[in-house]
Amino acid sequence: MAQIELRLNAELRTEFGKGAARRIRRDHKIPAVLYGHGTEPVHLTLPGHDTMLALKHVNAILTLDFDGKEELALAKDVQRDPIKPVIEHVDLVIVKRGEKVTVDVPVHVEGEAGPDTNVIVENGTLAVEADVLSIPELLTVSVEGLEAGSQILAKDVQLPAGATLAADEDLLVVNISQQVAAEELEDELAEAEEEAGIEKDEPAAESGDEA
The missing domain is CATH 2.170.120.20 (Ribosomal protein L25, C-terminal domain)
Structure with missing residues (x-):
């Protein structure tokens, strides 16, 4: 069975550092970075609950809606809290329809x-x-x-x-x-x-x- 495509509404992130990341997590959201295909890294905030559900699917293809555009992405690295069932950060790589990974x-x-x-x-x-x-x-x-x-x-x-x-x-x-x-x-x-x-x-x- 092929992987399913899942849609997430993301937000551009303007605050950085450990303090900003903690505030994002307190709001039940997840800090993330999107990169690849020669583009500059884009810092995002993802909805916590929906992202956790999406990442239960191994190699899930995510359609990210942010700043009036869409990007297909694959989770490259997911950092999880060693004790609590919480995702601390996600690295996402841009993918394009028709390409192989x-x-x-x-x-x-x-x-x-x-x-x-x-x-x-x-x-x-x-x-x-x-x-x-x-x-x-x-x-x-x-x-x-x-x-x-x-x-x-x-x-x-x-x-x-x-x-x-x-x-x-x-x-x-x-x-x-x-x-x-x-x-x-x-x-x-x-x-x-x-x-x-x-x-x-x-x-x-x-x-x-x-x-």
């Missing part, structure tokens, strides 16, 4: 691998080049029935029409490993402890045994 697209694993296996996602995203209005939301990878030792590389991932792989084609995406039984895991741990010279304390004898 390179973006990281999430990998979605589906299906059940063979019995007694572990499915390990080594790379959760893949760099893909696609038309700006046809960016895939995700790349689906099936592990149905795959046995231990199987690997899915970037070149094995099926891409939608019009998209091309920008990542290394031999990049490991999904690895199927053998599931280790609990007994084997305990034996391996005991062996590792023995090699490291770690001695376990013997359990204390019960009082009834001492009588």
Whole structure:
């Protein structure tokens, strides 16, 4: 499924610095900067709630309405508060209809691998080049029935029409490993402890045994 286009009403920003940014956030808005295609950076204020909803869509294409004009943009960098669910700042890059962009697209694993296996996602995203209005939301990878030792590389991932792989084609995406039984895991741990010279304390004898 291609990405959707979302519209945001933005405002030109004339105040700068940490104090101005704090005031913008107190008004439930988000400071942002828009640049690209040889233009001078434009400082904007975005509506907080609508922007947070829009950026839940990975690689969402945003139509920004400001100062009587429109610009298509892609979020390049989103700075989030490490504790609170708040966006602190957004870097936006201008894009044009018909051009291609390179973006990281999430990998979605589906299906059940063979019995007694572990499915390990080594790379959760893949760099893909696609038309700006046809960016895939995700790349689906099936592990149905795959046995231990199987690997899915970037070149094995099926891409939608019009998209091309920008990542290394031999990049490991999904690895199927053998599931280790609990007994084997305990034996391996005991062996590792023995090699490291770690001695376990013997359990204390019960009082009834001492009588």
